[in-house]
Amino acid sequence: MALYYNLVFGLLVIEMIFFGILSLPYPRSVRRTILQTVSAPFRNEQFQIALKCILGFVGVLFIDSVNRVYAVTSELHSSTQAHPGSSIMNDRSEIQARRFYAQRNMYLCGFTLFLTLILTRTYNLVVELIATKDKVDELKHEETANVSAVNDGDSEEILKLRAQLAEKDETLELLKSQASSLNKDYDEVSELKIRK
Template sequence: MTLYYSLVFVLLLSEMGIFMLLILPLPFTWRKKLFQFISESALVAKLQYGMKITFIFILILFVDSVNRVYRVTQELHNAPRGTSTVTMGPERMEVQARKFYSQRNMYLCGFTLFLSLILNRTYALILDVLRLEEAVANLRKENNKNAASGNAVTEVSRLKKELEKKDMEMEVLKKQAEGLAREYGELSDLYKVVEGRKGEVRKDL
């Protein structure tokens, strides 16, 4: 394996390791800090820019390996009809080996590019999930505050109702007191009249 394909293989292993780190079931706070560091770090941004350039070269290698596979396949396909110098024996084995290496390089570059797309999409989805979880946590806090304030409002309304009830009872008591005072006054006047009449009767006697 040539040097650049060895580097592609190392990059593929690195992508597999990063993907395993992304899907680890970490706690929400740890995951939030990790992705916040990744999204805000200047070093990570430079690495991402360098990786984009690297993937362009890997795409070129992928296209070249596909072209090599196609040419070797055509060479093997045309061999029995005499359109190629490849007939049998060591020469055919050499062509088969070239086909194998070309296919290996094609799969290596293809899987590396495909996994890079999966990593990019997984990273974006995890960021969206973190934002949604944070929004849900904030909504829960607001709901708890609203529930607490709602309980306070309910308590205030209950106290107001009790106060209104007490006011109504006080009004009833006032009316009863006024009625009793009025009846007492009438009875007092009647008593005075009766006493006055008794005094007049005694004088007449």
């Protein structure tokens, strides 16, 4: 394997380790510390430029390996259609070996590029998840503080309002009973008038 494919394989291993670190279930404080540590180099502009160049180089290697796979596959098909012979069989096995290496390089570069896309999306999702959980905790804390403040400071006012509400309920019940008795009296009077 050529040196540049060894470097691509190293990049793939680094990405797999980073993805494993992102995927493990850590407590939120540990995960936040890990993300801050890991994201520190990505804030550097020179590092971002170098990373984009490396990924561009891997993309070029991927395109080249796809072209090689296509060329070797077409060469293998043309040798298969030729007349069988001992020298042709040796050439065919050599072509199959080149096809294997070209496919290996294509898969290596393709998986590296694909895992790069997955890693960036996973990293962003983990950062959003931590921010959302922090916001939910803040809202729960504020709600608890508001409830305790209502229970502590405004309890006298709440008791006064509840007493007033109880008085209004009693008055309402009294008015309902008076209305029902007046309605009953009216019905009796109207029946007497109808009989006369």
